[in-house]
Amino acid sequence: GAVVSQHPSWVICKSGTSVKIECRSLDFQATTMFWYRQFPKQSLMLMATSNEGSKATYEQGVEKDKFLINHASLTLSTLTVTSAHPEDSSFYICSSPGLAGASRNEQFFGPGTRLTVL
Amino acid sequence: GENVEQHPSTLSVQEGDSAVIKCTYSDSASNYFPWYKQELGKRPQLIIDIRSNVGEKKDQRIAVTLNKTAKHFSLHITETQPEDSAVYFCAASISNSGYALNFGKGTSLLVTP
Numbered sequence: 215g216a217v218v219s220q221h222p223s224w225v226i227c228k229s230g231t232s233v234k235i236e237c238r239s240l241d242f243q244a245t246t247m248f249w250y251r252q253f254p255k256q257s258l259m260l261m262a263t264s265n266e267g268s269k270a271t272y273e274q275g276v277e278k279d280k281f282l283i284n285h286a287s288l289t290l291s292t293l294t295v296t297s298a299h300p301e302d303s304s305f306y307i308c309s310s311p312g313l314a315g316a317s318r319n320e321q322f323f324g325p326g327t328r329l330t331v332l
Numbered sequence: 333g334e335n336v337e338q339h340p341s342t343l344s345v346q347e348g349d350s351a352v353i354k355c356t357y358s359d360s361a362s363n364y365f366p367w368y369k370q371e372l373g374k375r376p377q378l379i380i381d382i383r384s385n386v387g388e389k390k391d392q393r394i395a396v397t398l399n400k401t402a403k404h405f406s407l408h409i410t411e412t413q414p415e416d417s418a419v420y421f422c423a424a425s426i427s428n429s430g431y432a433l434n435f436g437k438g439t440s441l442l443v444t445p
Contacts, residue, residue: 246430257437258421258433259435260426260433273412305373311430311431319381321366321378321425321431321433323375325375326373326374
């Protein structure tokens, strides 16, 4: 249980275009979804937290107008990188907390999306 | 902001030896400390975790210890095997964040036959 899928797995786009990444919870209701970014050979950095039906919360230094997050349903959260530039090239990973009870802390990660901006 | 320090950044051991990775955290309200193994281009894989009400946890060749007073926790891998080679990340829960995690910078572990 607690499977998270992510689409696309990789994308290459031209500078200035927008890219949408979808994150789906397949067998549970994800009221919260975290979006992380991981640059090559670096750690995962929390970008934002999305909650179903409300506005996302962004971490310091993350531009909310550039990284648009929508969490319109309990099984889908999307991250749109608007006007992408080469410096946005990264591995984007979503995760959702586990189910209620003792395992609530455990994170279930999507497989990640490799974004390359030319 | 709060952060997690992880050492060493690289670790090379011979097959069969033990490997130890250490992390410290600054958020005294953190109460969940997972360890992940990540292979290139893939999602982090949870290998063991510990909560703040426990000092030690073991699962076969892997163990984690937590010292809440000193705010540090460690990963111990015994009888290492070449397939243990990967990047390992520690993490600490971010208080008041709905279970988000603050990650260490990672340790690249190489186990040589």
